[in-house]
Amino acid sequence: MHEAYTEFYSHHLGHHVKMLTFGTHGYPLVIFPTTLGSYYEAKDRGLIDSVRWFVERGFIQVFCPDSINDASWYANIHPRHKLERHIQYDRFLYEEFVPQIRWNTPSGRIACAGISFGGFSATNFAFRHPEYVSHLFNLSGAFDIKSFLRGYYDDNAYFNNPMDFIEGASDPNLWNMKIILGTSNWDICLDANLKFSEKLRRKRIDHWLDVRGNVEHDWPLWLEMLPHYVSMI
Template sequence: MQETYTEFYSHHLGHNVKVLTFGTRGYPVVIFPTTLGSYFEAKDRGMIEAVRWFVERGFIQVFCPDSINNASWYANIHPRHRIERHIQYDKFLYDEFMPQIRYNTPVGRVACAGISFGGFSATNFAFRHPEAVSHLFCMSGAFDIKPFLRGYYDDNAYFNNPVDFIQGANDPHLWDMKIVLGTSNWDICLDANLKFSNQLRHRGIDHWLDVRGNVEHDWPLWLEMFPHYVSLI
């Protein structure tokens, strides 16, 4: 399985973003890291090994971009600046990174996957830009960013908070996206997934709410989920 390390210079962020890529062809799958995880987290935690079969046969190509959560949502700065910094990262993804990989597919879209806080990152990006995302695999994610805002709220907060902006979203691509919300009975994010699933159902957005057995919010659960979800592409 070929592994490639690259750095993408982002004009929006003003610095290089490190990326690990696995495989040389196949449907592009972008994995967002957990809370303060890095671009090598998916490899180190066994997520890439879990989908080795699909990568080696050229069914998928996996991209692991670094996050900037330590400079945005988890930074010790005013909430308004947290959101603004995140929007710069979103622009990096949409304007600079995704165009280099999304047109590897006949539909010109990619699959996005994320675990825990990375589940929020994947969901937020996918629902903000459904024309660029064909599949969303959210594993133990949460969807309400307001706890990071300490009471601050503006339009930028609204349009980066899926539980809010999904209520008015109307891009037709949302209704043909393949969406999986993965959780478990012992997952600390179970309630968040149940509530978000209800919101999607109310909007008529088709999805699979996958509630697994008594497994905690941890890597054994996600290592079980990820190859299953990838097999759906």
């Protein structure tokens, strides 16, 4: 399986973003890491090997960009600055990175996957920019960032909190997106997925709430989920 390390300079962030890419062609799949995970996390934890079959046959090409969660949501800074920093990351994705890969296939769209808090990253990007995203795979995702804001709330908070802004969403691309909310009976994010699924149901946004058996919020669950979801692209 072809693997490449790159550093993508972002003018919005003012620094290079480290990234691993697997495969040379195929449907672009962007995987966002967990809470403070890095660009090599998916490889080190076996997630890339779980979809090796699809990569080696050219069905998908996997991109694992680094996050900046340590400099935004988990940084010891004012909540307003957390939001501003995350918006810079969103602009990096939307204006600098994704345009470079979205035309790898005729659809001009990508698939997004996120693990745990990475589910927030994937969902926030996909729902803010649904014209770019065809498939959204949440693996034990979380969708509400209010706990990081310590009571602070403004327009930037609203438009970067999927649990809130989904209620006012109207882009027709959302109703065409293939959305999976993956969780399990023992998942610490089960309740978050049940609540978010209900929000989507009320908006009549089609999705699959995949609640698996008695499996913990951990890598064995996600290694089982991802190849299943990728097979549906």
